[in-house]
Amino acid sequence: MTDSQSFESFMRSYQNMVYTTAYRLLASHAEAQDISQEVFLKAYDRFDEIGGSPRVGGWLKTVTRNMCLNHLTRHRRRWRHFSDFKREGQDDDSDFEATLADESASSGGFDDSQDQRSMLEGAMADLPDDQRAAIALYHFEDMPYQEIAARLKVSLSKIKTDIMRGRQALKSKLEMKRGELGI
Numbered sequence: 001m002t003d004s005q006s007f008e009s010f011m012r013s014y015q016n017m018v019y020t021t022a023y024r025l026l027a028s029h030a031e032a033q034d035i036s037q038e039v040f041l042k043a044y045d046r047f048d049e050i051g052g053s054p055r056v057g058g059w060l061k062t063v064t065r066n067m068c069l070n071h072l073t074r075h076r077r078r079w080r081h082f083s084d085f086k087r088e089g090q091d092d093d094s095d096f097e098a099t100l101a102d103e104s105a106s107s108g109g110f111d112d113s114q115d116q117r118s119m120l121e122g123a124m125a126d127l128p129d130d131q132r133a134a135i136a137l138y139h140f141e142d143m144p145y146q147e148i149a150a151r152l153k154v155s156l157s158k159i160k161t162d163i164m165r166g167r168q169a170l171k172s173k174l175e176m177k178r179g180e181l182g183i
Contacts, residue, residue, distance in 0.1 A: 007047055011040055014057065018064050024136040025068040027125035035071060039064050065141060069151050072133055123173035131166030134159050 018039050022032035042063055043050065050056045124132055133152065137143045145163075149156045 003047070006051065007044060010043070010047070010051060010056075014060050015040075017057065018060055021061055021064045021141075022068050024121070024124065024140050025065065025133055026071065027127070027129075027132055031071065035064065035067050038067055065137075069133070072129060073153065119174065119177050120170075123170050123177070126173060127166050127169055130154075130158075131162045131169065134162040135166040135170070138163055 015036065019032055019036045022035040022039075023029065026032050026035065039060060043060065050059055053059070124135065127135070130152075134148055137148045137151070138145070143151070145156055145159050149159045152159070
């Protein structure tokens with residue numbers, strides 16, 4: 001197999017993971033495709049080193065995440081200033097986690113998990129960039145609040161607020177969608 005055929009096979013193996021990671025953070029098909037291309041250009045430059053490595057998937061995911069965060073940092077709109085105070089009676093995780101659990105557990109109205117995933121991704125895409133990035137990094141990339149704040153170069157309280165507000169917005173959007181579908 002020639003080098004170009006090896007790289008093409010390599011790229012086909014990882015293209016969905018790279019694209020999905022980028023799309024979750026950017027919520028734009030065009031931007032996710034651009035980032036994916038850049039990631040694979042970097043991979044091509046280092047293919048001799050990483051091509052046969054068992055850790056290449058982690059490397060690609062890290063490069064993708066970092067490129068997306070750099071893109072968001074360079075192109076994000078001015079951060080809106082939110083109050084850092086939690087409203088009385090609000091629980092950060094329980095409502096959001098329960099909504100996601102309901103989405104995962106409900107089988108009545110969904111054909112398969114693909115419908116659930118597309119509903120969640122659609123709701124995520126509607127969030128503001130800062131909330132979407134914070135939620136994607138926390139829930140899909142398993143990053144702690146402190147690391148997210150450091151990566152996005154914002155305060156820890158801003159990350160907590162963005163995640164809380166993003167969860168509230170997602171919960172509302174998912175409940176509305178479920179209501180429309182009669183689930």
